[in-house]
Amino acid sequence: xxxxxxxxxxNKVYGSNHVVKDLNLYVEEGEFLTLLGSSGCGKTTxxxxxxxxxxxxxxxxxxxxxxxxxxxxxxxxxxxVFQSYALFPHMTIFDNIAYGLKIKKVKKEEIKExxxxxxxxxxxxxxxxxxxxxxxxxxxxxxxxxxxLINRPKVLLLDEPLGALDLKLRKQMQLELKRLxxxxxxxxxxxxxxxxxxxxxxxxxxxxxDGVIDQLATPTEIYEHPKxxxxxxxxxETNIYxxxxxxxxxxxxxxxxxxGVVSVACPEDFSILEYASVSVxxxxxxxxxxxxxxxxxxxxxxxxxxxxxxxxxxxxxPNGNELKIERLAGQELPKIGSKCYPYWEPSDAVLIHNExxxxxxxxxxxxxx
Amino acid sequence: MRKGKKIQKLSVVFxxxxxIFLFLPISVIVVNSFNATTTKPxxxxxxxxLEWYAKLWENTSLLESFGNTMIIAxxxxxxxxxxxxxxxxxxxRYKFKGKGLIDGxxxxxxxxxxxxxxxxLLTIFAQVNIPRGMLTLILAHVTFCIPFVIFNVRARLYGYxxxxxxxxxxxxxNRIVTFFKVTLPILSPGILGxxxxxxxxxxxxxxxxxxxxxxxKTYPLKVMESVKSGVAPDVxxxxxxxxxGTILFVVLTQGDFFKKKRLQEx
Amino acid sequence: MSGKKKSLEFSxxxxxxxxxxxxxxxxxxxxxxxxxxxxAVMSFCSIDEFYNIQFQFTADxxxxxxxxxxxxIYVQSLFIAFFTTLLCILIGYPFSFVIARVKGKYKxxxxxxVIIPFWTNSLIRIYGWRSFxxxxxxxxxxxxxxxxxxxxxxxxxKNGTTILGMVYCLIPFMxxxxxxxxxxxxxxxxxxxxxxxxxxxxxxxxxxxPLTAGGIFSGSLMVFIPCLGYFFVSxxxxxxxxxxxxxxxxxxxxxxxxxxxxxxxxxxLILVTLIIVKIYQRLGGDMDALGV
Numbered sequence: 001x002x003x004x005x006x007x008x009x010x011n012k013v014y015g016s017n018h019v020v021k022d023l024n025l026y027v028e029e030g031e032f033l034t035l036l037g038s039s040g041c042g043k044t045t046x047x048x049x050x051x052x053x054x055x056x057x058x059x060x061x062x063x064x065x066x067x068x069x070x071x072x073x074x075x076x077x078x079x080x081v082f083q084s085y086a087l088f089p090h091m092t093i094f095d096n097i098a099y100g101l102k103i104k105k106v107k108k109e110e111i112k113e114x115x116x117x118x119x120x121x122x123x124x125x126x127x128x129x130x131x132x133x134x135x136x137x138x139x140x141x142x143x144x145x146x147x148x149l150i151n152r153p154k155v156l157l158l159d160e161p162l163g164a165l166d167l168k169l170r171k172q173m174q175l176e177l178k179r180l181x182x183x184x185x186x187x188x189x190x191x192x193x194x195x196x197x198x199x200x201x202x203x204x205x206x207x208x209x210d211g212v213i214d215q216l217a218t219p220t221e222i223y224e225h226p227k228x229x230x231x232x233x234x235x236x237e238t239n240i241y242x243x244x245x246x247x248x249x250x251x252x253x254x255x256x257x258x259x260g261v262v263s264v265a266c267p268e269d270f271s272i273l274e275y276a277s278v279s280v281x282x283x284x285x286x287x288x289x290x291x292x293x294x295x296x297x298x299x300x301x302x303x304x305x306x307x308x309x310x311x312x313x314x315x316x317x318p319n320g321n322e323l324k325i326e327r328l329a330g331q332e333l334p335k336i337g338s339k340c341y342p343y344w345e346p347s348d349a350v351l352i353h354n355e356x357x358x359x360x361x362x363x364x365x366x367x368x369x
Numbered sequence: 370m371r372k373g374k375k376i377q378k379l380s381v382v383f384x385x386x387x388x389i390f391l392f393l394p395i396s397v398i399v400v401n402s403f404n405a406t407t408t409k410p411x412x413x414x415x416x417x418x419l420e421w422y423a424k425l426w427e428n429t430s431l432l433e434s435f436g437n438t439m440i441i442a443x444x445x446x447x448x449x450x451x452x453x454x455x456x457x458x459x460x461x462r463y464k465f466k467g468k469g470l471i472d473g474x475x476x477x478x479x480x481x482x483x484x485x486x487x488x489x490l491l492t493i494f495a496q497v498n499i500p501r502g503m504l505t506l507i508l509a510h511v512t513f514c515i516p517f518v519i520f521n522v523r524a525r526l527y528g529y530x531x532x533x534x535x536x537x538x539x540x541x542x543n544r545i546v547t548f549f550k551v552t553l554p555i556l557s558p559g560i561l562g563x564x565x566x567x568x569x570x571x572x573x574x575x576x577x578x579x580x581x582x583x584x585x586k587t588y589p590l591k592v593m594e595s596v597k598s599g600v601a602p603d604v605x606x607x608x609x610x611x612x613x614g615t616i617l618f619v620v621l622t623q624g625d626f627f628k629k630k631r632l633q634e635x
Numbered sequence: 636m637s638g639k640k641k642s643l644e645f646s647x648x649x650x651x652x653x654x655x656x657x658x659x660x661x662x663x664x665x666x667x668x669x670x671x672x673x674x675a676v677m678s679f680c681s682i683d684e685f686y687n688i689q690f691q692f693t694a695d696x697x698x699x700x701x702x703x704x705x706x707x708i709y710v711q712s713l714f715i716a717f718f719t720t721l722l723c724i725l726i727g728y729p730f731s732f733v734i735a736r737v738k739g740k741y742k743x744x745x746x747x748x749v750i751i752p753f754w755t756n757s758l759i760r761i762y763g764w765r766s767f768x769x770x771x772x773x774x775x776x777x778x779x780x781x782x783x784x785x786x787x788x789x790x791x792x793k794n795g796t797t798i799l800g801m802v803y804c805l806i807p808f809m810x811x812x813x814x815x816x817x818x819x820x821x822x823x824x825x826x827x828x829x830x831x832x833x834x835x836x837x838x839x840x841x842x843x844x845p846l847t848a849g850g851i852f853s854g855s856l857m858v859f860i861p862c863l864g865y866f867f868v869s870x871x872x873x874x875x876x877x878x879x880x881x882x883x884x885x886x887x888x889x890x891x892x893x894x895x896x897x898x899x900x901x902x903x904l905i906l907v908t909l910i911i912v913k914i915y916q917r918l919g920g921d922m923d924a925l926g927v
Contacts, residue, residue: 053826073829080830086823090845100831380733387730391752394763413771452658459655474663479925481908482864484881485901488888489670512666573757575867592758596871600762608759615754619747
């Protein structure tokens with residue numbers, strides 16, 4: 001597998017707005033890469049620069065090893081599935097899908113054959129003569145995908161393609177897209193703000209924040225070992241608190257939080273007295289009725305919320321902060337109002353460098369051991 | 370660099386030429402209003418003067434015609450807007466026989482050449498012996514303005530959510546209060562657009578007025594009369610003043626628009 | 636009068652419908668429907684030696700319409716209308732395209748700059764062209780001053796001059812519907828076309844043109860039809876050499892004083908209008924796109 005798309009030092013500035021900052025990114029051939037982030041993080045701009053709709057202010061973009069910054073969109077061997085679908089309203093479904101081939105002056109019989117095969121692939125048989133306005137959202141989506149794929153692009157760019165669909169259809173289309181991508185072995189670059197979607201479909205995820213890629217890794221890695229506070233909070237639910245590393249022993253760090261000391265597995269690049277954040281997923285949290293060694297948190301059970309397969313427990317800490325703890329339904333649990341001692345396996349928690357060097361007042365009052 | 374920049378330059382040049390085309394005769398009018406020439410047809414340049422602006426105030430028949438134009442425009446705009454808005458709402462809401470026929474009638478003043486409308490009104494006014502003058506002018510202007518008001522309000526009605534009126538009724542307002550407090554404000558952009566269009570059409574109308582004016586001359590008719598012998602610079606002076614007035618009006622209203630927009634953005 | 640009213644009986648017979656739609660029905664019936672019917676009736680009448688209208692059926696007026704002098708003017712009028720429309724499209728389309736796709740606050744200003752000239756009386760603007768193009772006008776004076784020409788060019792009183800004036804008067808009716816149609820065009824459709832390999836020229840033919848055709852059609856309708864009737868433009872700039880159908884009608888109602896003949900000419904103009912509107916509808920034009 002080679003690198004099919006490479007972005008090197010790419011910047012995009014609109015007036016005083018620095019949208020994409022010094023972006024370096026490569027995409028492997030046949031890979032499903034997701035650009036994930038909230039609106040305004042630069043993910044769509046990045047995609048549009050690869051497609052050729054925007055020119056990078058500085059930096060280079062290579063597709064299959066060739067620089068493409070000077071190339072117009074119609075000269076690039078990448079195709080886009082638009083968020084709004086952008087189906088041509090005055091053309092039938094057949095003509096929409098055939099558009100790229102007609103432009104390339106492919107023979108009529110071949111166009112017909114390939115369009116029908118493509119319609120079969122995206123399960124749109126029998127819709128040739130309809131117009132986009134006569135289709136449902138999900139069907140339009142399939143047309144948009146078919147129209148882009150029929151050109152056999154090296155890379156398919158998808159800009160929030162499922163954003164307008166309802167939840168059930170979205171889940172179904174996620175699986176279908178993944179199936180298509182595997183089957184055709186085309187590189188997908190997928191833009192979304194939906195972290196669940198990103199986790200479900202991607203080979204790798206680039207989490208973007210404020211024009212910068214915070215972390216680029218596999219879904220598992222991103223979920224279990226977030227590199228920044230933003231990634232930890234953006235992907236899935238988590239309990240995250242700032243503190244200070246007060247001791248490191250046998251690969252386990254004691255971190256002093258406002259509410260007490262906790263234990264976390266400590267990677268090698270952390271040192272004593274460093275400000276850091278601790279992130280623990282709700283499903284990794286435990287209770288105990290007795291104090292646990294290495295943990296100094298005391299909490300009061302506030303509420304239980306039933307969410308299907310699991311039960312969410314909300315406990316409050318002395319300073320008013322809350323922790324979310326998830327348990328499988330049916331387990332025995334402390335009563336509301338009772339005292340408990342939250343803890344976790346040190347290896348289940350993640351220690352994150354705290355770049356903001358935010359010093360909270362309470363820390364000053366803690367006597368360092 | 371990509372080709373986009375070249376096309377951009379080309380389009381700027383092209384649009385500049387179009388704007389020159391649009392403003393060229395107007396600049397002729399403005400310049401000629403300062404022309405010191407006193408011989409017909411008042412074309413060759415004889416030096417700068419403000420005399421025509423002073424003389425304008427002595428030309429009572431010209432001023433009177435301008436007054437007539439304003440009276441007719443204001444009255445017929447008000448009438449057309451009121452009647453047109455009511456009709457647009459009524460036609461949108463109620464089903465009745467002959468609706469298609471009214472629709473068809475409304476398209477006539479929009480598509481048919483004005484001259485046909487003008488002569489048809491002339492023949493009917495002559496036939497039933499209505500003396501031509503202010504009354505016939507206003508009737509004619511109201512007639513050709515109404516469809517434009519209706520179409521503008523109707524365009525606004527297409528996106529209209531009936532449930533807001535139901536909400537108002539549900540909250541205890543009767544139909545008349547609902548119309549004034551809910552329906553009218555929501556439709557106001559369409560109504561204003563229609564009224565502005567009606568006003569513009571009315572002050573500029575030559576052809577229809579030409580057939581129904583009798584003794585009451587409007588400003589365009591006065592211009593038409595003087596065109597035969599050469600438009601005197603005092604007519605140019607009045608036109609220049611009107612132009613300045615409209616530009617001021619645009620700047621003031623649009624300036625207001627920009628301010629409001631900025632507030633919304635904040 | 637009463638026959639008309641009967642066909643408008645309100646089936647629901649509700650008071651609000653009467654109150655809201657009633658005034659328009661009265662006005663449109665009295666001042667549009669009846670006058671036009673009256674014109675149709677008059678076109679079959681004759682006049683006596685004192686120019687009084689005789690209400691006796693005759694088809695003479697229609698027979699007189701075949702007069703070769705008139706036929707020449709119909710042809711000339713259609714010719715002028717055709718070229719005016721064509722020029723309006725050729726100038727108006729690229730122009731609307733550019734200003735409709737300008738981003739930001741200048742767009743509104745550029746749009747207003749199109750409207751403002753049309754708030755000055757149209758006659759006086761046409762007269763401005765005469766002052767500009769006349770033998771002692773600006774253009775000739777300038778060209779003679781720089782010694783490009785010795786004798787003033789004879790620019791007035793030609794079909795071309797009338798077409799210029801018509802284009803000038805009617806171009807906003809082309810620009811405004813085009814502007815609306817182009818502004819509605821979704822950027823992503825153009826991007827999609829480009830993305831699928833189409834050169835800008837192909838994108839224009841395949842996507843932009845079909846999606847803005849409605850604007851071209853309604854603009855053409857709003858330019859072509861008035862062009863047949865704008866007698867004052869050909870009066871001022873054509874000086875009797877490039878009359879349109881409107882001039883023929885005007886003459887019968889003013890100096891000629893043969894109203895029945897003028898009425899017959901008007902009926903012809905109405906028929907031409909109806910044919911053009913039918914073509915417009917056949918092409919998929921929306922009647923509601925006119926006049927907004």
